[in-house]
Amino acid sequence: MGETEFYKANSVKEACDLLAQFGERATLLAGGTDLMVLVNRRQLIPEVLVYIGECGLNYIREEETGLVIGAATPHVEIVRSELVQKKAPLLAKVISTIGSPAIQNQGTIGGNLGNASPAADSAVALLALGASLKLVAAGWERTVPAADFFVGPGKTVLKPGEIIQEIIIPEEAAEYKWAFRKIGKRRADVCPTVSAAVAVKTENGRCKAARIALGSVAPTPLLSKKAPEMLVGKTVDAALIADVAKAVAEETDPIDDVRATAWYRRRASEALVKELLSQVIG
Amino acid sequence: MYTLELKVNGQPYKVEVKATANLLEVLRDKLGITSPKVGCETGDCGTCSVILNGKLVKSCLVNALTAQGAEVLTLEGLGRPGALHPLQQAFHEHYAAQCGFCTPGMIMAAKALLDENPQPTKEDVKHYLSGNLCRCTGYVKIVDAVMAAAEEMRR
Amino acid sequence: MALNVVGQRVKRYDGLAHVAGETKFVDDVIVPGMLWTKVFRSPVSKGTIKNIDTSAAEKVAGVAAVITGKDVPNNRYGWGGDQYVLNDTAVRYKGEPIAAVAAVDEDTAAEAVSLIKVDIEEETPVFDPLEAMKPDAPLVRPEGNVFMYGDRPFRAIVLGDVEAGFKEADLIVEGDYLHPWLEHAQLEPQTSLAVPDASGRLTVYTVSQALYLHLQSLCSVLQMPMNKVHYIGGTVGGGFGSKNDMHADHIAAVLALKTGRPVKWRWTREEEMLYSTAKGSWHMHFKDGVKKDGRIIARHVRSIHDSGAYVSLNAYVVDKHSFLVAGPYFIPNVYVQGYAVFTNKPPASSMRGFGITPATFAGEVQMDRIAEAVGIDPWEIRFINAFREGEHTATRRVLDSVALIEVMQTLAKTAGVQLPDRLMAMSSTQRR
Numbered sequence A: 001m002g003e004t005e006f007y008k009a010n011s012v013k014e015a016c017d018l019l020a021q022f023g024e025r026a027t028l029l030a031g032g033t034d035l036m037v038l039v040n041r042r043q044l045i046p047e048v049l050v051y052i053g054e055c056g057l058n059y060i061r062e063e064e065t066g067l068v069i070g071a072a073t074p075h076v077e078i079v080r081s082e083l084v085q086k087k088a089p090l091l092a093k094v095i096s097t098i099g100s101p102a103i104q105n106q107g108t109i110g111g112n113l114g115n116a117s118p119a120a121d122s123a124v125a126l127l128a129l130g131a132s133l134k135l136v137a138a139g140w141e142r143t144v145p146a147a148d149f150f151v152g153p154g155k156t157v158l159k160p161g162e163i164i165q166e167i168i169i170p171e172e173a174a175e176y177k178w179a180f181r182k183i184g185k186r187r188a189d190v191c192p193t194v195s196a197a198v199a200v201k202t203e204n205g206r207c208k209a210a211r212i213a214l215g216s217v218a219p220t221p222l223l224s225k226k227a228p229e230m231l232v233g234k235t236v237d238a239a240l241i242a243d244v245a246k247a248v249a250e251e252t253d254p255i256d257d258v259r260a261t262a263w264y265r266r267r268a269s270e271a272l273v274k275e276l277l278s279q280v281i282g
Numbered sequence B: 001m002y003t004l005e006l007k008v009n010g011q012p013y014k015v016e017v018k019a020t021a022n023l024l025e026v027l028r029d030k031l032g033i034t035s036p037k038v039g040c041e042t043g044d045c046g047t048c049s050v051i052l053n054g055k056l057v058k059s060c061l062v063n064a065l066t067a068q069g070a071e072v073l074t075l076e077g078l079g080r081p082g083a084l085h086p087l088q089q090a091f092h093e094h095y096a097a098q099c100g101f102c103t104p105g106m107i108m109a110a111k112a113l114l115d116e117n118p119q120p121t122k123e124d125v126k127h128y129l130s131g132n133l134c135r136c137t138g139y140v141k142i143v144d145a146v147m148a149a150a151e152e153m154r155r
Numbered sequence C: 001m002a003l004n005v006v007g008q009r010v011k012r013y014d015g016l017a018h019v020a021g022e023t024k025f026v027d028d029v030i031v032p033g034m035l036w037t038k039v040f041r042s043p044v045s046k047g048t049i050k051n052i053d054t055s056a057a058e059k060v061a062g063v064a065a066v067i068t069g070k071d072v073p074n075n076r077y078g079w080g081g082d083q084y085v086l087n088d089t090a091v092r093y094k095g096e097p098i099a100a101v102a103a104v105d106e107d108t109a110a111e112a113v114s115l116i117k118v119d120i121e122e123e124t125p126v127f128d129p130l131e132a133m134k135p136d137a138p139l140v141r142p143e144g145n146v147f148m149y150g151d152r153p154f155r156a157i158v159l160g161d162v163e164a165g166f167k168e169a170d171l172i173v174e175g176d177y178l179h180p181w182l183e184h185a186q187l188e189p190q191t192s193l194a195v196p197d198a199s200g201r202l203t204v205y206t207v208s209q210a211l212y213l214h215l216q217s218l219c220s221v222l223q224m225p226m227n228k229v230h231y232i233g234g235t236v237g238g239g240f241g242s243k244n245d246m247h248a249d250h251i252a253a254v255l256a257l258k259t260g261r262p263v264k265w266r267w268t269r270e271e272e273m274l275y276s277t278a279k280g281s282w283h284m285h286f287k288d289g290v291k292k293d294g295r296i297i298a299r300h301v302r303s304i305h306d307s308g309a310y311v312s313l314n315a316y317v318v319d320k321h322s323f324l325v326a327g328p329y330f331i332p333n334v335y336v337q338g339y340a341v342f343t344n345k346p347p348a349s350s351m352r353g354f355g356i357t358p359a360t361f362a363g364e365v366q367m368d369r370i371a372e373a374v375g376i377d378p379w380e381i382r383f384i385n386a387f388r389e390g391e392h393t394a395t396r397r398v399l400d401s402v403a404l405i406e407v408m409q410t411l412a413k414t415a416g417v418q419l420p421d422r423l424m425a426m427s428s429t430q431r432r
């Protein structure tokens, strides 16, 4: 077993070049709050570490496309950003529940997405906000909807050589009413058992757009397909909310694990969706 | 092996480390600075908490080479017997430590809080220490100690 | 009377060192040239060991020693003398240590462990104590799945005649109570450092909560006289009963003697959670004979304790549970059957109260049930049955300095509960 190599990228280009050079041997390292757990437990012995925590991916700004957040921005900066609080308060709220102060200082949004845990909190928010991700590699870049990014636990559409460069939240996200809640065993530093975010836009008492996203209830963070079909164009009442909650729970594909049973997760999904939708619309 | 240069408690160090090493093991095994403890190495307990470039971190999850050129503060650098930091004094006076294994991490987390917010409420303290577990004392005396230290420091 | 401590704010005698970061826990003792340990643990819950091949592990650069059961001078230890330092015959739980490596660092030791090959013929395990008690259950241990208290398969506490009491009772109140398996989760993991010296002495830094008893046990494993072993302890990063069993000292010590070098073994949190001793789980059945006026006149408790794979402190845990499960109440007829049952899990052992906390939990919920059944307030039911001065427990111990009634009165006041005057006027010194 060879010794792990370590490279610090000083720019996004350098990061891409290092990935191009080392191909599948390379592992990206940002805050390390997911990766170092695996390394410390010897579940992963990386061949080449490419550190991107200080390569210019730490920014939050407004562009034509919307609110743009660099992938290596630590959670704490997103939570405290006035811009995020104004343009995407749901994201600020959701990220404020990640880990504890130390984890907020260390962990990054790109790492949360790149790790591709079905429980990833920021993913749940970004799905509900209709965000997209800009991916970059040596020689190309592309933008994918957050809804298409996750493929399975730990699996994404990232191709060898690609990095998440930034997260783009559309301008219209600010027009949504939203709510979020997560259930876990501890109040801090907890991997959620079930989480849910809803974002709804109404006009003249009718639902104009709706997105409901859930964490830890499927192989990937889940964006409900049924919810918008059932809600858009309707006047939302308690009966419809109950139907939507039931339909969303049916879309989940949860597992039994140390945190909860599949049975519990499905029931909690229904309850959360009901509660959050009522909060937003009621 | 890679060369890591960093300052801990004001003192510069230069050590050889593996690319997979975490900051906690470097502090303890290479530098002999043992107040940050190994409680889990999975980020869950907080007893390895130190202040890295002014920010609270769980040192077990910091890849050591990402701390290149950094300034680290551990409990040893906060105050010594005879010249204790108000937090250390308050922890002692309020019996906020029993076995003492969580204490270094607790005090460093509290220090990071007071650096950011010199006038915390009890709720602020509870939130800020939420990543630090204590199995002996319970948290009441710890929170009391932090509140008392904050008051002392504002005087 | 002036009191020195009661009512005074006292500082910890070792508090200053704690807050200054100067307390040296075992892991904080760092010795030059120290080797690190990793252990090969049984991958199965039950099986017979056919072969252990450590040859590949021994060849890894940086490995100083690989040991198995045959390297241990006396391979049996533990409170029941039934545990293996390194099992080389038949494993009883997943995670049971089989071989140990000392190497220059943890990574190297872990790599070497991954190369150890153990051929185990897997057998059917049993995890549920109720299943394990059935006559055709797979045997966790050759002596049988239930600990024998003399010629009985349970600890018996007998006072009076419960069957007669049940006949005399106005009603019978029954209840089943479960208490889960619990991990201590003390913050400091099991850790040991063993340092040999040229004169044949061995210094061992220990996290033990039972220093003198463990010294004896360690010397027995090493077959060394006590004057050759310097056992240094007392600084414990939380124990709660998890450090009443020797988890690391024996293996670190054997490796140190074998290599002639200092050897440290620090368990990972995962090992701690999965394989260290725990508080075993309980099934408790209560059957009480009660008079309409609230007096409990007969109590039969049948408690089944999941003890895991080895005796450890479990026989004692069940003892203490059985002695005290009738509660702080005077009951003239008591029959307790306390069973320690073996399953293919890591050994259970002591944790904060040796089986008394589950007894108290079950007993107090049962008191509420009795109160409901006879239609008496839950406070009053406890006052009615509370021990009085000079009464005796289920084990016939005559009590003095009894104060339960006074404690409950104070508790009610503190909690702002208004109790009827007749309860507030009661005293433990009044005869029944």
Ligand SMILES: Cc1cc2nc3c(=O)[nH]c(=O)nc-3n(C[C@H](O)[C@H](O)[C@H](O)COP(=O)(O)OP(=O)(O)OC[C@H]3O[C@@H](n4cnc5c(N)ncnc54)[C@H](O)[C@@H]3O)c2cc1C
Residues within 6 Å of the ligand: A027, A028, A029, A030, A031, A032, A033, A034, A035, A036, A037, A052, A071, A072, A097, A098, A099, A100, A103, A106, A107, A108, A109, A110, A111, A112, A113, A114, A115, A116, A119, A120, A121, A122, A158, A162, A163, A164, A165, A189, A190, A191, A192, B042, B043, B044
């Ligand atoms: C105690 C504790 C509590 C936690 N609590 C929560 C919680 O409440 N909610 C939650 O969602 N998560 C939680 N986490 C998980 C973790 O903190 C987050 O997922 C964090 O955002 C990861 O970011 P990082 O920068 O530390 O990632 P790293 O560990 O550096 O990387 C994680 C993965 O993403 C890849 N990666 C990193 N950056 C990029 C990029 N720009 N492009 C592509 N791939 C990339 C890495 O290669 C790696 O595979 C917790 C973790 C711990 C230890």
Ligand code: FES
Residues within 6 Å of the ligand: B037, B038, B039, B040, B041, B042, B043, B044, B045, B046, B047, B048, B049, B058, B059, B060, B061
């Ligand atoms: S050792 Fe770092 S959080 Fe527990």
Ligand code: FES
Residues within 6 Å of the ligand: B096, B097, B098, B099, B100, B101, B102, B103, B133, B134, B135, B136, B137, C187, C237, C238
């Ligand atoms: S004092 Fe022991 S863990 Fe906090």
